[in-house]
Amino acid sequence: MSGEIKTLTIGRLARKAGVNLETIRYYQRVGIISEPAKPLQGYRQYPADTIDRIHFIKRSQQLGFSLQEIAELLQLGDGHCSDVRQRAIHKRDTIVQQIADLNALKDTLENLISACGSGGQAHCPIVETLASRH
Amino acid sequence: MSGEIKTLTIGRLARKAGVNLETIRYYQRVGIISEPAKPLQGYRQYPADTIDRIHFIKRSQQLGFSLQEIAELLQLGDGHCSDVRQRAIHKRDTIVQQIADLNALKDTLENLISACGSGGQAHCPIVETLASRH
């Protein structure tokens, strides 16, 4: 039945999570990771699931979320269920819009690519297209 | 048969191109717009097609290119179509991946939203999920 909770110092945490140590301090400064209290003696101990939180942050960043938005996502955990649900719905709607925008970009790029691929023309159609027409 | 070439001062150029005047100076500093020589007296005159170049830059930014990448695109110039095409392909692939990732996140959020909506449970499923395990 042990209640042993594994903890890490900041350097180990950084290595395990695959980020720079200073990045963790930065995340603490901007409030998306909480800083454990400094023990009377020794170093701060970070719970092992902080690794998961860092992965969550990094994954969200890859999806195009700013740290500010990630902070909001993380704060979804702060309210009551219905509030949380509302915010999740809002976030979902934002994501749906982002997907639509990205799809439009993809189509544009695809048109440019195929125009470009259809022959050895003197002027690149991509350059032509981007340069004019607005 | 006049060879009249229309030119603009920087402020007019900025208004026509729909950008801040300082943005144009900035683009000059980073080398993606060339700065006309200062005439012995009077103001610098910008050729009208600088408007097109600014549109090219803005349009490319919307497609997700950084100014650095745009500089490279511009340096490829005419004729090197296949290089430009390669870059566009690479960018498209990046976007396709982003879309897939966003769709996965949307699905996740959708699951959370419906789990949350299906009853007044003691623990909010969204809170639970975000709090651990990602």
Added chain:
DNA sequence: TAAAACTCTGTACCTGTATACGGGGTTTAT
């Protein structure tokens, strides 16, 4: 037990993408 490796705190610096400001000079409009 001493050296190496690590942490803590505070502050400084970096890149990218701009935008703003001050104190001049120039052009245009009235």
Added chain:
DNA sequence: ATAAACCCCGTATACAGGTACAGAGTTTTA
């Protein structure tokens, strides 16, 4: 002809997202 509007130049500032470093203390390890 004079005020308003505009340009020039250099410097400063902003914001996001980090990264670096110095100097002192702590822990680990050889």
